[in-house]
Amino acid sequence: MDTQHLQAFVAVAETGSFSSAGQRLHLTQPAISKRIATLEQQLDSPLFDRIGRQISLTQAGRSLLPNAKRILQEVADAQRAVADLRGEVRGQLSIATSHHIGLHRLPPILRHFTERYPEVKLDLHFLDSEQAYEEVLQGRFDLGIITLAPESDQRIAEDVIWRDQLHFVTAHNHPLAQRAPLTLADLSPWQAILPDTNTYTTQLVQALFSERQLALEVGMVTNHLDTLKMMVSIGLGWGVLPQTLLSDGQVHPLTLDHPPITRSLGAIHHKQRSLNNAARVFLQLLKG
Known part of the structure; x- marks a missing residue:
């Protein structure tokens, strides 16, 4: 057969x-x-x-x-x-990663890896973190480089690589941008632009509002954070973005009276899927 x-x-x-x-x-x-x-x-x-x-x-x-x-x-x-057994770093390395991590976190690591190990065939797929998690769970990828799930499946091994601080943001001319400090209750009447409700990021935001019994009005949805940033920057609503997307000043970070939201980004693999040399070397590069 x-x-x-x-x-x-x-x-x-x-x-x-x-x-x-x-x-x-x-x-x-x-x-x-x-x-x-x-x-x-x-x-x-x-x-x-x-x-x-x-x-x-x-x-x-x-x-x-x-x-x-x-x-x-x-x-x-x-x-x-x-x-x-031959100590070779070659063959195929399949990786599923989110668009944000793939665009803003991985490029220098990918460049270094491909220059150092040219005989490895890199199979890179861009997926939402939640989909990538499921694909790794089904054994379809060697590694997932994603926003880590709030609760990990016992079949998955994970390594936290980055801590991502999230900021509430608006356009510079949005009414909320003229006020400080703000509370979540101040944000509640205004339209939000967030990723889909099944994403780990939106679940974090929804939990904050639910704990305070506040309504969260999500008027527009996009899972691509760069698109979300553009929509916020032109005044379509407030949103939540990681620090890595704020350096160009296109959006206005809001000052809120609660601790910052953080999410964990990192690498996952299935515990029952043995990692080849290429995957182990890539993990070492990620961990620095």
Whole structure:
């Protein structure tokens, strides 16, 4: 049973589409279909029901899926273990990171790593921290460099790399910018611009308002902090931004009568997924 056939099967099962599986594996749709057909012939059983454009796993497919994932993981672990025995820093390093960290924290580390270890194929994906966390939990990435979850899953190992202080901000001509100090009650009547409610950052802000039984009116939502900054800067509402985005003076930091909000940024990996030499070296660079 060829591992390439199993990779195609898992990709189709997870994406629900032959074309999407092809995009994930950088293959054409006919190539994916051929691998699935070969695997079905080897097992003498259909793995997918095909009704129009919709596909779903058959009973045989549902039975095979967890075993296929386990086999692929064990093969990948074996390949890493052999390479690690030779002390080599090469192969593939897959990383999921948030847009903010990827744009404002990682560039110097990525530059240093790629210059020092050119034989490592870096597979970098930009995802929301919450999605990246789930992807690492499913074993799809070696590392996640993200905003850390308030409560960590016991299957995840994490290292805090940065402490990010968050600031309440408005446009310079916003009515709130003319007042100091402010309370959360002063902010409550005004429209906020925040990331989606399932993000760790917005959960921190929502908790502050909920503790004081204050309404939080979120009028606009964007998960990209650079976009949020632009929307705040033109007066569409108040928002919350990390210190790293305030140096250019485009927004006005508000003075509030409560301790600063901080969030933890760092690296995560699955405890049951062995780290190869490339991942271990990258973690060392992150920790400084």
